[in-house]
Amino acid sequence: MRITRLSGLVALVSAAALGLADPAFAGKAENTLNVAFAAEPEPLDTYKIAGREGLILARHIYDGLLYKDLDTGEFKPALAESWEFTGPLTMEFDLRQGVKFHNGADFTADDVVSTLNKVIGPEYGTRYSISVDWIESVEKLDDFKVRINMAKPFAGAVEMLADALPIYPHEFFEAEGSAGIARTPIGTGPYKLVEQEPGVRYVLERFSDHYTESPKGDASIDTIVVRAIPEMNTQYAELMAGDLDWIWRIPPDQASRLEGRTQILSAPIMRISYVGFAPDSLGGESPIAQQKVRQALIHATNRGAIVEAFAGGASKVLNTPCNPAQFGCTQDVVSYDYDPEKAKSLLAEAGYGDGFELEMIFAAMPRPTAEAIAADLANVGVTLNLNEQQYAAGVGQWRKKEVPSFYSNWGSYGIGDVVFILSNFFGGGADDLVQDQELADWLNKADTASDRAEREDLYAKAVKRIAEQAYWMPMYNFNVNYGLSPDLSFTPHPDEFARWWQASWK
Amino acid sequence: MIQFILKRLFVALCVCVAVSAISFALMFLSGDPAIAIAGSGGRAEDAEAIRIAYGFDRPIPIQYLDWVWSAMRGDFGQSIYFNIPVSEVIGNRIGVTLKLGITAFLVALVIAVPLGIAAALKPNGLIDRMALVIAVTGQAIPSFWLGLMAIVVFGVWYGWVPISGAQKWQGYILPVLVLSYYAIPAMMRITRSGMIGVLGSEYVRAAIAKGLPQHRVILGHALRNAVLPLVSLAAVQLGLLLSGSIVIESVFALNGMGRLAWESLLRSDLPVVQAIILLLSLLYVVLTTAADIVNALLDPRLRGTS
Numbered sequence: 001m002r003i004t005r006l007s008g009l010v011a012l013v014s015a016a017a018l019g020l021a022d023p024a025f026a027g028k029a030e031n032t033l034n035v036a037f038a039a040e041p042e043p044l045d046t047y048k049i050a051g052r053e054g055l056i057l058a059r060h061i062y063d064g065l066l067y068k069d070l071d072t073g074e075f076k077p078a079l080a081e082s083w084e085f086t087g088p089l090t091m092e093f094d095l096r097q098g099v100k101f102h103n104g105a106d107f108t109a110d111d112v113v114s115t116l117n118k119v120i121g122p123e124y125g126t127r128y129s130i131s132v133d134w135i136e137s138v139e140k141l142d143d144f145k146v147r148i149n150m151a152k153p154f155a156g157a158v159e160m161l162a163d164a165l166p167i168y169p170h171e172f173f174e175a176e177g178s179a180g181i182a183r184t185p186i187g188t189g190p191y192k193l194v195e196q197e198p199g200v201r202y203v204l205e206r207f208s209d210h211y212t213e214s215p216k217g218d219a220s221i222d223t224i225v226v227r228a229i230p231e232m233n234t235q236y237a238e239l240m241a242g243d244l245d246w247i248w249r250i251p252p253d254q255a256s257r258l259e260g261r262t263q264i265l266s267a268p269i270m271r272i273s274y275v276g277f278a279p280d281s282l283g284g285e286s287p288i289a290q291q292k293v294r295q296a297l298i299h300a301t302n303r304g305a306i307v308e309a310f311a312g313g314a315s316k317v318l319n320t321p322c323n324p325a326q327f328g329c330t331q332d333v334v335s336y337d338y339d340p341e342k343a344k345s346l347l348a349e350a351g352y353g354d355g356f357e358l359e360m361i362f363a364a365m366p367r368p369t370a371e372a373i374a375a376d377l378a379n380v381g382v383t384l385n386l387n388e389q390q391y392a393a394g395v396g397q398w399r400k401k402e403v404p405s406f407y408s409n410w411g412s413y414g415i416g417d418v419v420f421i422l423s424n425f426f427g428g429g430a431d432d433l434v435q436d437q438e439l440a441d442w443l444n445k446a447d448t449a450s451d452r453a454e455r456e457d458l459y460a461k462a463v464k465r466i467a468e469q470a471y472w473m474p475m476y477n478f479n480v481n482y483g484l485s486p487d488l489s490f491t492p493h494p495d496e497f498a499r500w501w502q503a504s505w506k
Numbered sequence: 507m508i509q510f511i512l513k514r515l516f517v518a519l520c521v522c523v524a525v526s527a528i529s530f531a532l533m534f535l536s537g538d539p540a541i542a543i544a545g546s547g548g549r550a551e552d553a554e555a556i557r558i559a560y561g562f563d564r565p566i567p568i569q570y571l572d573w574v575w576s577a578m579r580g581d582f583g584q585s586i587y588f589n590i591p592v593s594e595v596i597g598n599r600i601g602v603t604l605k606l607g608i609t610a611f612l613v614a615l616v617i618a619v620p621l622g623i624a625a626a627l628k629p630n631g632l633i634d635r636m637a638l639v640i641a642v643t644g645q646a647i648p649s650f651w652l653g654l655m656a657i658v659v660f661g662v663w664y665g666w667v668p669i670s671g672a673q674k675w676q677g678y679i680l681p682v683l684v685l686s687y688y689a690i691p692a693m694m695r696i697t698r699s700g701m702i703g704v705l706g707s708e709y710v711r712a713a714i715a716k717g718l719p720q721h722r723v724i725l726g727h728a729l730r731n732a733v734l735p736l737v738s739l740a741a742v743q744l745g746l747l748l749s750g751s752i753v754i755e756s757v758f759a760l761n762g763m764g765r766l767a768w769e770s771l772l773r774s775d776l777p778v779v780q781a782i783i784l785l786l787s788l789l790y791v792v793l794t795t796a797a798d799i800v801n802a803l804l805d806p807r808l809r810g811t812s
Contacts, residue, residue: 040761040769043589050545125559127545129552182589198588198598200761201673227671229759233654234670241662243669364546391546392774393537399550413547430550 032223040199043182062166062187067215089150102192114170153448202226219501245485252312255481263484266313267492271411275473278433286404292350294470298336300343318474328418328459333467355381362407363394414495518791542774583777603762607748614689622697641691653757670759700732741797
């Protein structure tokens with residue numbers, strides 16, 4: 001009773017003294033979507049950034065030549081009305097007329113030519129070379145027609161053109177460069193940035209002149225306010241208080257606690273976790289140089305229980321070194337059930353019946369899952385020495401072949417095609433610690449083939465080989481938990497690009 | 507005295523240089539910055555291109571000397587993450603941290619000193635016991651927990667103050683109170699013990715015997731001597747409040763230097779990290795030197811000695 005009175009008194013006095021009462025208003029009433037990210041979005045020059053937060057904002061502000069409908073897998077026209085391969089290394093695009101940039105400028109071929117020719121130059125510093133290194137040059141054929149001359153055959157070209165390579169207004173971009181675009185993002189997208197306090201707050205407003213045929217058209221929410229709130233507990237508090245309508249990346253344990261108090265969605269994403277084995281490491285002297293040992297390690301790990309206990313939601317155990325949602329990721333492969341007895345007999349056959357010690361670096365993965373793997377392997381006599389590292393340090397050591405196993409994850413840039421994962425790890429490059437020449441040849445051929453069926457066959461062969469040889473222990477696909485206002489309709493997508501232009505109020 | 511201060515400043519600057527050199531080297535021990543910048547989607551080729559573009563392939567001492575030379579000319583380079591000059595990045599954040607740190611420091615001082623004096627006047631009395639509770643809880647409760655509790659009670663339940671962010675001045679109320687709660691115990695306890703020591707000394711007894719009013723004895727005679735260790739401590743506390751508010755800035759989503767330092771470390775934004783380390787080293791040097799000067803002014807016996 002006394003406590004109630006005291007707190008009531010404090011409330012009364014403080015409210016009267018400060019006059020701060022600021023009732024929470026739901027975003028629906030003002031048709032404003034209030035969003036929070038834990039990480040601060042990078043400056044919005046898409047070519048130079050890697051963080052998903054900045055890229056999500058960018059996709060609302062900018063458009064690409066094409067657009068991929070993830071629900072159907074179909075490529076749709078966006079800034080380009082139509083396109084075709086006019087030769088093995090040339091693509092031509094008919095551009096849409098009547099499209100406006102947010103600053104009022106008209107969209108023409110000059111914008112495409114200027115943007116793409118600038119970002120392919122090594123001095124520009126485009127973050128991921130894979131996104132643009134396949135372009136040799138871009139030519140203007142007329143005001144609304146351009147040709148892309150490819151530097152090499154690249155199966156991911158169309159995927160990249162589908163919204164990953166945005167087009168900037170040429171006059172502004174040429175005058176102000178990357179820093180200018182980052183300070184004043186101007187695109188043709190469904191939303192324009194009207195306010196930006198970097199690292200704090202971004203306000204997007206529906207662009208009334210957005211071209212009606214756009215695959216991103218028909219946005220129903222007027223305003224999107226995005227804030228950076230690093231502490232997840234603060235985000236939960238704001239979501240409960242009605243000050244936020246959309247948060248994401250809620251850890252599984254927190255998601256289950258919040259369920260019932262707000263709308264929680266769990267959706268699978270392209271990112272997968274894996275344990276990579278490097279048969280070639282330590283001069284080939286490591287026990288995992290033997291196929292039977294690698295197979296035994298997978299049989300010994302109870303991946304189903306690990307996924308259920310720690311990943312939850314929409315995560316599933318994987319048998320392939322790619323996401324089943326990706327083109328080319330056949331699921332017709334040998335799989336390794338949890339079978340410790342079989343693991344023991346495989347180890348005995350390989351001459352390791354008494355077990356052995358194995359070092360595993362892990363980076364950007366939760367420690368409990370790594371400890372669970374170690375506990376399972378201990379049951380078959382393998383002592384796993386866990387070495388947790390910062391991502392940069394871990395990858396550095398792995399690339400130097402200093403450790404035989406590495407537990408990490410890969411997101412394929414959110415793109416649903418195995419061209420963005422397999423060759424990086426098995427194609428013979430610096431990240432390939434397997435160095436299986438035949439496998440690398442199949443992948444290189446598949447990456448450069450233009451025939452979809454041929455690519456699919458080659459990738460299937462590669463995926464089967466990787467599974468059969470047990471070069472990787474694929475763990476699981478990640479999921480993302482979203483916390484949403486009960487009034488919000490939102491559909492998540494596996495590429496982790498929130499499409500708020502499709503969101504609406506119930 | 508001036509010669510002494512100049513000597514102190516020279517030594518302090520050497521400390522700054524040494525701190526920045528060591529921290530520069532340590533950054534490279536925590537992993538290849540090129541791989542960190544390339545990010546979790548970066549291929550070996552991307553890291554290699556970054557290594558060359560940013561000059562990480564040069565020997566570390568050369569990179570450090572280059573940085574020092576540019577910094578001496580006021581050029582802290584370009585932030586790798588933000589792609590704008592480091593001075594601009596820091597300039598955008600420093601205001602929040604200064605407002606938060608200085609306000610919290612003043613609030614703490616205004617509460618701690620009178621409370622310390624009152625506690626010293628009647629040791630084991632009611633005020634002294636209350637002060638002890640504040641001191642113990644202030645030291646023992648983790649700041650993120652207290653911050654979150656404050657958010658739940660005053661932001662969610664009552665809705666008096668914004669839960670996070672500094673768009674309105676009210677957004678500073680909770681972070682300032684939580685932050686100052688951590689600075690109070692040390693300053694209060696040192697005021698209390700200093701006052702107890704001084705109140706028992708002969709010159710205070712003499713002042714009382716002369717018939718001076720109590721407030722003049724306490725404020726004019728006792729406090730002036732009791733405050734000497736407080737000045738040194740307060741300088742360090744201010745430094746801590748300005749440099750160590752990472753947790754508070756994160757909990758309350760304030761975009762200040764603490765958060766910037768932490769996030770820049772995680773994303774290996776070397777130019778920003780280096781500039782912040784140098785700035786904070788300089789801050790400590792200035793504050794501790796200022797405290798020495800204030801102490802020398804308050805106590806003539808300290809002048810001309812080390």
